[in-house]
Amino acid sequence: MGADKIRLGAFLLPSAGATPAQYEEGFAGQNPNYYQDGLRDTSRMLLQAEELGFDFAAFSEHHFHVEGLELSNNPVMLGSWAAMQTRRIRIGQMGNVLPARNPLLLAEDLAMLDHFSQGRMVAGFARGYQSRHVATVGQQQNAYSTQPTDPEFAEHDRLNRELFNEHYEIIRRSWAEPMYKHEGKHWQIPPKGIIWNHPATYDMAPGMVAESGELDKIGIAPLTLQKPETIESFIPFSTSPATIEWAAREKVMPVIFTPILENAKACIDLYQKTAQSVGRELAWGDGVGHFREIVVADTDAEAHAIMERGLGFIWTRWHDWFGLNEALRRPGEKGVIANKPSTMRDRGYSICGTVDTVARQIETVLEELQTKVIVLWIAAGPAPIDGLLKSNELLVEKVLPKLGIELEQVQPQLRDEFTGRGWRD
Numbered sequence: 491m492g493a494d495k496i497r498l499g500a501f502l503l504p505s506a507g508a509t510p511a512q513y514e515e516g517f518a519g520q521n522p523n524y525y526q527d528g529l530r531d532t533s534r535m536l537l538q539a540e541e542l543g544f545d546f547a548a549f550s551e552h553h554f555h556v557e558g559l560e561l562s563n564n565p566v567m568l569g570s571w572a573a574m575q576t577r578r579i580r581i582g583q584m585g586n587v588l589p590a591r592n593p594l595l596l597a598e599d600l601a602m603l604d605h606f607s608q609g610r611m612v613a614g615f616a617r618g619y620q621s622r623h624v625a626t627v628g629q630q631q632n633a634y635s636t637q638p639t640d641p642e643f644a645e646h647d648r649l650n651r652e653l654f655n656e657h658y659e660i661i662r663r664s665w666a667e668p669m670y671k672h673e674g675k676h677w678q679i680p681p682k683g684i685i686w687n688h689p690a691t692y693d694m695a696p697g698m699v700a701e702s703g704e705l706d707k708i709g710i711a712p713l714t715l716q717k718p719e720t721i722e723s724f725i726p727f728s729t730s731p732a733t734i735e736w737a738a739r740e741k742v743m744p745v746i747f748t749p750i751l752e753n754a755k756a757c758i759d760l761y762q763k764t765a766q767s768v769g770r771e772l773a774w775g776d777g778v779g780h781f782r783e784i785v786v787a788d789t790d791a792e793a794h795a796i797m798e799r800g801l802g803f804i805w806t807r808w809h810d811w812f813g814l815n816e817a818l819r820r821p822g823e824k825g826v827i828a829n830k831p832s833t834m835r836d837r838g839y840s841i842c843g844t845v846d847t848v849a850r851q852i853e854t855v856l857e858e859l860q861t862k863v864i865v866l867w868i869a870a871g872p873a874p875i876d877g878l879l880k881s882n883e884l885l886v887e888k889v890l891p892k893l894g895i896e897l898e899q900v901q902p903q904l905r906d907e908f909t910g911r912g913w914r915d
């Protein structure tokens with residue numbers, strides 16, 4: 491058996507609150523009723539996740555989703571919305587699509603979210619795989635998605651990584667250093683030649699302006715409420731070795747997408763080896779999370795039906811086109827992977843069934859991958875909300891106790907200078 495304590499994350503896109511037939515009618519993403527319905531479902535899932543003891547909930551970043559399947563253009567705003575409804579669950583993003591974002595503005599927004607939520611912000615950064623979004627939103631930075639079907643994949647992937655890495659460094663420095671300057675390939679912070687000989691800045695922020703009167707450094711305000719070095723960050727969907735290596739060096743948790751045990755184990759091997767090379771001694775499996783759908787119901791057939799109306803619909807109708815089924819390919823397997831909900835179940839991505847069925851499969855995941863973090867893709871929106879609520883209740887109240895597993899939550903560590911009196915008090 492693997493861990494006896496694990497952490498659960500809820501990945502809540504959200505999607506439009508519509509049935510598969512309503513999506514097929516077109517433009518579900520622009521229907522005001524479906525968006526409100528989707529928010530209502532998401533809110534119910536969020537509040538339940540908090541009550542059940544999930545460690546965090548996370549929202550995605552996708553733009554122009556008029557189809558309605560991934561209606562989540564601003565995970566930080568959704569995070570603020572979530573922070574106002576909750577008290578304990580931590581709030582993240584999976585993820586902020588970093589190559590196409592302004593890292594300074596994002597660092598500020600996340601610091602604000604950290605204050606709004608009183609220290610519950612966790613930070614997730616994705617490289618971004620949808621060209622429609624990344625190339626349009628990120629055109630001023632010359633950003634591209636990492637879409638395996640892109641004919642210019644190698645060059646675009648390289649550019650994407652270059653921007654991602656530099657933006658991440660800027661965000662971390664913005665949180666950790668009251669004032670800094672950064673000279674990178676894409677960013678000069680602050681730019682040269684900005685005259686800022688403001689007497690108040692000389693008095694109230696000494697060191698920001700050089701004697702010449704030129705701006706020499708910047709700092710964001712507010713800083714995060716958490717101690718910056720303790721803020722947990724995630725990089726979702728990582729299967730490319732360079733991402734795993736980067737994450738291991740930066741102490742970022744990759745959320746592994748593939749359920750194929752051999753492939754996931756290779757990612758864990760690489761993560762552990764790279765971490766060791768920079769002086770991080772980790773037990774095998776530590777520091778790495780895994781992504782799954784889990785649907786529990788009274789019968790296997792009922793669980794399959796919920797899954798097929800929810801993620802089974804979104805994945806086969808939308809994600810297959812981006813190559814997501816490649817994550818389900820077994821080592822050495824040739825040919826097309828059948829784009830069907832049953833493929834997702836048979837290969838262990840969607841763990842669906844009765845308490846007993848699900849318990850057996852989770853036990854295998856924990857034993858084989860020695861993980862302490864599982865992120866659940868919860869397809870609120872198309873899937874029937876009552877089925878999903880019941881599923882998570884069964885998972886936490888029946889499946890995990892059957893395996894002797896308790897849920898754990900990370901306690902935020904706040905800055906020493908914070909008195910403890912927050913805005914809600």
Ligand SMILES: Cc1cc2nc3c(=O)[nH]c(=O)nc-3n(C[C@H](O)[C@H](O)[C@H](O)COP(=O)(O)O)c2cc1C
Nearest residue numbers: 550551584585616617618619726727728729730733
């Ligand atoms: C849980 C999860 C959440 C993700 N969220 C997003 C997202 O919000 N926006 C996005 O463009 N990509 C998202 N991705 C995909 C990643 O951006 C991208 O495909 C991945 O970083 C590429 O993998 P690599 O870095 O290993 O090459 C997500 C993947 C997973 C597993």
